[in-house]
Amino acid sequence: MGENSGIEWTSHSFNPWVGCMKVSPGCTNCYAEAFDRRVGGVPVSQRREGQKALRWGVSAPRTRTTESYWRQPLAWNAAALAKGERARVFAASLADVFEANAHFDLDLWRLELFELIRSTPALDWQLLTKRPQHVLPMLQTALGARSRAAVAPETIEWLEAWLAGAPPTNVWLGTTVEDEERAVERIPHLVAAPAAVRFLSMEPLLEPVDLRRHQLAGLHWVIVGGESGKKARVFDPAWAADVVAAARAAGIAPFVKQMGSRPLGMKLSDPHGGDVEEWPLELGVREFPRAGALLAAAASGDDRPHRPGAP
Numbered sequence: 001m002g003e004n005s006g007i008e009w010t011s012h013s014f015n016p017w018v019g020c021m022k023v024s025p026g027c028t029n030c031y032a033e034a035f036d037r038r039v040g041g042v043p044v045s046q047r048r049e050g051q052k053a054l055r056w057g058v059s060a061p062r063t064r065t066t067e068s069y070w071r072q073p074l075a076w077n078a079a080a081l082a083k084g085e086r087a088r089v090f091a092a093s094l095a096d097v098f099e100a101n102a103h104f105d106l107d108l109w110r111l112e113l114f115e116l117i118r119s120t121p122a123l124d125w126q127l128l129t130k131r132p133q134h135v136l137p138m139l140q141t142a143l144g145a146r147s148r149a150a151v152a153p154e155t156i157e158w159l160e161a162w163l164a165g166a167p168p169t170n171v172w173l174g175t176t177v178e179d180e181e182r183a184v185e186r187i188p189h190l191v192a193a194p195a196a197v198r199f200l201s202m203e204p205l206l207e208p209v210d211l212r213r214h215q216l217a218g219l220h221w222v223i224v225g226g227e228s229g230k231k232a233r234v235f236d237p238a239w240a241a242d243v244v245a246a247a248r249a250a251g252i253a254p255f256v257k258q259m260g261s262r263p264l265g266m267k268l269s270d271p272h273g274g275d276v277e278e279w280p281l282e283l284g285v286r287e288f289p290r291a292g293a294l295l296a297a298a299a300s301g302d303d304r305p306h307r308p309g310a311p
């Protein structure tokens with residue numbers, strides 16, 4: 001479990017801004033939108049004076065988070081250095097870092113995020129997107145925002161190097177694959193983007209996806225899990241078992257996150273189906289990418305071999 005995140009595969013969550021737009025079936029029960037409604041957000045078309053706007057939809061607001069919040073990763077970085085242990089940061093849980101939006105200057109916010117990532121080398125940033133086709137063009141357009149941002153020249157060099165094929169060692173790039181259609185559409189974009197570590201988040205997985213039929217060279221990590229919540233869709237644990245087998249055969253580290261709230265053929269006491277102790281032994285698999293471990297070891301000067309399953 002993360003230090004300040006309820007997500008098992010990360011240490012911290014960071015949101016450079018809040019707000020997004022749904023793009024695919026995996027977004028149907030978006031927990032971030034549900035959170036925004038719970039804190040009083042009302043869709044722009046129904047909103048009355050004084051009511052807070054829901055930040056989901058094409059023309060709904062996106063809200064940049066506060067300066068003090070943006071300083072938190074610097075403290076996490078200092079703590080990681082003091083401890084001699086790298087930490088992982090998931091960005092973003094309440095937005096999509098690679099969303100395109102004509103109404104807000106997300107290029108500027110992205111450039112500022114990239115500067116923060118460059119300034120925190122003891123943190124491994126897990127950038128997870130449902131829009132991997134935007135990664136390369138948006139690295140370029142973030143560069144174009146340099147005249148509007150007070151970023152260090154080193155950040156521009158860092159971005160230029162990334163675009164030239166030398167990606168930062170502390171960025172893990174991931175995309176969500178919830179069904180076969182999204183596997184076909186998104187995996188090629190992910191593997192085409194320069195990244196030290198590439199991963200798939202197959203959560204919520206909505207149907208069986210045979211990874212063997214896809215281009216897996218260049219992928220390092222696969223997270224799989226079912227949907228949780230009142231409106232959760234059914235998840236067959238056999239789908240996870242198949243993803244684990246396909247990942248192992250391709251030399252990719254598998255991480256089974258949860259069975260979700262409606263696992264077929266299982267009665268679980270944990271409402272998210274996240275308690276490994278309740279699962280069949282073969283599903284209790286929580287490994288981290290070897291590439292990430294090697295990069296972390298290189299960064300810390302430790303070249304001991306990676307222990308399987310160790311972060």
Ligand code: SF4
Nearest residue numbers: 020021022027030095
């Ligand atoms: S991309 Fe993520 S944050 Fe955006 S609507 Fe979909 S599930 Fe929600």
